[in-house]
Amino acid sequence: MAEDFIREVIKSIPEYIPGKTPTKPGIIKLASNENPFGPSPKALEAIAKESSRLHVYPDQKSLLLREALAKKLRLADNNIIVGNGSDEIMQLAAATFLRPGEEVIIPENTFSLYNFFAKIFDGQPKFVPLKNNEQDLDAIAAAITPKTKMIFLCSPHNPTGTYIKSKALEDFLKKVPDKILLIIDEAYVEFVEAKDFPDTIKYVRKGKNILVLRTFSKYYGLAGLRVGYGVSAKDIVGYMFRAKPPFNVNRLAQAGAKAALGDKDFLKKTYATNVEGKKYLCVALDKVGLEYKKTESNFIFINVKRSADDLFLQMMKQGVIIRPLTSFGLPDAIRVSIGTQEQNEKFVAVLSSLL
């Protein structure tokens, strides 16, 4: 195929590098912040039941799932759009609102898909550096220009696990003009312990120009099922529905996600294990003398002060897959998912042996 057949932007985009998947049994993966207990059992039951109906197209708007989410969030179902992962909600937002050349403000060293979708839809990504490995809201506000169309924030932040405090968000919102869509990615919100974590849904209720993203991939253990959702004003959601492929969320995904929402025992165990695992890892990291960020998520950001890629290879040889943050622009840091106690212990043992 002739080179000039391809859009310029596609030539400039490298392929996404996912967390490495284990190739042999016995290898543990702590690279993609998945649920270490596997999928929600209630989701599995619902999926098995739903599978006899696979010859029939799924509901185009995932209505039953949206109704269940709306009830939980005290909103209307048409404040919610469900996607094939929250990735798809980012894509739909860009497809619906972004015009060529409009600016998208993105925190640097952050989850790469914000940049990816901004570029794919011919937007102009504008990166704002982190400050002490946290999103710098003052600098982000200062980066706003008349061409700014969207701002992405990630809280808890991937990869640092830090979060935007309630008061800081309140102050920031006063500086964001109404015509800008603020997208807050809360993929890890269910793991938060901090009392001053903001209730962002409150701003949706108030009619702010805000889109909150959430997912079933982490807490609910359904990364392979691909279900995420966006929460926003009815008109924003309504326009995004127009850009959506009709049957974007399959039957099994809709049924499984809805059932997972009510899987209390599984969710309780997931949260409690994460809290305990976090404590264990922090103590262990203090002992080996590595710097890390206090995390509100199901992973920990560690400054290893050496080549993260080398450490990744060495750890993989010993059966532990972690995430080197070179592709995030942080070549001396790693991100490690909090696993079961047994997995955490193995991680600490392997890490200590290599330091």
Ligand SMILES: Cc1ncc(COP(=O)(O)O)c(C=O)c1O
């Ligand atoms: C911050 C953040 N947002 C979104 C996603 C993607 O979620 P989903 O699986 O729902 O597409 C991830 C996955 O790693 C993430 O870390």
